[in-house]
Amino acid sequence: MAGPARTTGAAATEPADAADAVDRAWRAHWSPVLGLLIGQFGRPDLAEDALADAFVAAARRWPADGVPSSPGAWLLTAARRRVLDRLRAEAVHRRKEPLMVVDERTRALAVEATDPGAHVSDDRLRLVFACCHPALAPEARVALTLRFVAGLATAEIARLLLVQEPTMAARLTRAKKRLAASGIPFATPPPERLDERLDVVATVLYLVFTAAYHPTDEPDPLRTALGDEAIRLVRVLDGLLPGRPVVRALLALLLLQHSRRDARLDDAGALVLLPDQDRSRWHADEIAEGLAVLRSVPPGVGQAEEYRLQALVAAEHATAPTADATRWGVVADLYGRLEELTGSPVVRLARAVAVAETEGPEAGLALLDGLDAALPSHHRVPSVRAELLARAGRPAEAAASFRAALGLVHNPVERRHLEGRLAATEA
Amino acid sequence: MRFLVLLYEDERAWAALDADGRAEVFRQHDAFSAAVAAHGCTIAGGEGLASVDAATTIRRRGDDVTVTDGPFAETAEQLGGFYLVDAPDLDVVSELVRLLPEYTIEIRPTIEL
DSSP: OOOOOOOOOOOOOOHHHHHHHHHHHHHHHHHHHHHHHHHHSSOOOHHHHHHHHHHHHHHHHHHHHHOOOOOHHHHHHHHHHHHHHHHHHHHHHHOOOOOHHHHHHHHHHHHHHHHHTTTSOHHHHHHHHHHTOSOOOOHHHHHHHHTSSOOOOOOHHHHHHTHHHHHHHHHHHHHHHHHHSSOOOOOOOOGGGGGHHHHHHHHHHHHHHHHHOOOOOOSSSSOHHHHHHHHHHHHHHHHHSSSHHHHHHHHHHHHHHHHGGGGGGGSOOOBGGGSOOOOGGSOOOHHHHHHHHHHTTTOOSHHHHHHHHHHHHHHHHHOOOOSSTOOOOHHHHHHHHHHHHHHHHHHHHHHHHHHHHHHHHHHHHHEEEEEHSSSSSTTHHHHHHHHHHHHHTTTHHHHHHHHHHHTOOOOHHHHHHHHHHHHHHOO | OEEEEEEEEEHHHHHHOOHHHHHHHHHHHHHHHHHHHHHTOOEEEEEEEOGGGGGGEEEEEETOOOOOOOSOOOOOSEEEEEEEESSSSSHHHHHGGGGEEEEEEEEEOOOEE
């Protein structure tokens, strides 16, 4: 059988250009193509393997054959062919049926599988809802979405969800096996059942957004496109199920956080912390919209209230004319309410920072007690402690904490920041 | 796909039911069967089981065979019956079993060979 459609007349490409093209195709096409494949075949396990194979084929073929004019279509064709090969092999193995019968059934399956999610017009949002099936464990739903919708690698998902990589690999494998074996339909629920999955879907979209702000060394160090995409999906969700507090509060939160994106890295790609950011580079229109959306969300309960409180914190920062003018007392109080609601150690960490601003570094340090046990692989615990120790005039202890943080940090941008702080402390 | 639907119940609850209560249970099973047919699915098999007093457990470890009375596991809820249902996916089966009386229900797909 011939390979996927080639570009007519494409000349051989420089290997470096072809490798760039594969990289770009990965970022642009992984999740949309995966969504199409899963929509067509209803088999996320096969779809993912097949698409990975298609990328391997692209890395091999594009340098020799030229980069196709439509990389997405090339990848879809190549991956689709591999899914069909695998389905055929499975069916032959199981039933020893002639190939033609299998092809017919596969086509029938493909036709059946495309329609049921039509009430959700957006492909990626359909995929998010499909990943959030109640028969999957909540952490598995989140992991699957980050994998299938955001196209993140296992290591990235593990870091986002604060678990060890082997744990995450095992969790993903188990979730995919369970999807394949338990008869769980990988499909968008009917309109009247969408609300049941709303909280999980909101959680997942927030994590996709968070993933955009874990700086990497890629060409786009803050993957702002991923942040844009998360906001777009929340807007689609807000249109699909209007007036849901959890969705409105999340939209406000994301807009307020996203408005600061251009000020978060300096020209050399180094991290700029909130107090040092150039506030003129914040997007005022997005701040205004975020505040307006936030005003439309009444105080509530549960996850909607969590997002509302977080958005109120973001609003305090966004509206403070200067870093020094931040109403830290209000922020500390909001984090206090949030900690009461969630019991989350990550919230405690943020609260410690706010409390240190109003009551001094020692008060912040006291709130860090016990957090190392709760967040053993999180570099922010020792890095916040280090900052507070430095401010409390205890440089030797601060340096030791910066070293502990350096032992845990993964991404290069944050590593450089911590190295700089360590050097300054020791100077 | 074929799904085995296992129904677990507290046998004492059934024993304590009066005639009307039992008639209601049978009515719910009938409603389930009717709904399965109405959804284009089929019941490929199913039985109610005699009480665990009638159960015999046989364990084989190599050549060692022990025979004991009673069910495999001692719990408050016991396997009381089962259905084997042919249905397109888990969601369809989970919807249909809502019509059954209040059991703890385990749904397991069979392996297609």
